[in-house]
Amino acid sequence: MPDDKMIQCKRCDKAFSSTQKNCPHCNAPASNKLAKRLMWVLGITFLGLSAAIGWGIYQRTQEKVRTLQEIRTERRNEKILQRAMAATAFLKGRLENTASGKKTATASIDADKIQTNEDGSILCFHYRITTPDGESKAGKAVFAEMDIHNTDADWALYCSGKKLTALPEKRAESD
Numbered sequence: 001m002p003d004d005k006m007i008q009c010k011r012c013d014k015a016f017s018s019t020q021k022n023c024p025h026c027n028a029p030a031s032n033k034l035a036k037r038l039m040w041v042l043g044i045t046f047l048g049l050s051a052a053i054g055w056g057i058y059q060r061t062q063e064k065v066r067t068l069q070e071i072r073t074e075r076r077n078e079k080i081l082q083r084a085m086a087a088t089a090f091l092k093g094r095l096e097n098t099a100s101g102k103k104t105a106t107a108s109i110d111a112d113k114i115q116t117n118e119d120g121s122i123l124c125f126h127y128r129i130t131t132p133d134g135e136s137k138a139g140k141a142v143f144a145e146m147d148i149h150n151t152d153a154d155w156a157l158y159c160s161g162k163k164l165t166a167l168p169e170k171r172a173e174s175d
């Protein structure tokens, strides 16, 4: 018989026909090639699935980290913009002397030239004031430590050669 291969018993090492389910010598179950193959297939499938799931979890984690960073950056940018807006209004009021109730000049502040530090606690402004008689002059001012400073020494202390950037882009507002 061509199918009648001889196999070796795992337990007693004696040979017997592969057609027999149990060893005729010691009654140990014959090793089943199909079962072995199935175990391999299952094992490899399991490993493959584990890797796929692991990769999926890793990817999702990375996405979450990115999103958190984006949220943090967005919040920081919003804070900087809010501070810049408040400081601009404050500086304009100071330059135009509106606190006295009598506007003595018109100030224009170039928003594109405003420079900020990392968190918006230091803001460096370029402005131009025009008096009612048409006299116009440019100046610089710093908003730092919750107040306006506009001497050259202040500019040197807070702005000149410091690590500053332009204001963050305003986020497109969704309605």
Ligand SMILES: [Zn+2]
Pocket: 009, 010, 011, 012, 013, 014, 023, 024, 025, 026, 027, 028
């Ligand atoms: Zn045996």
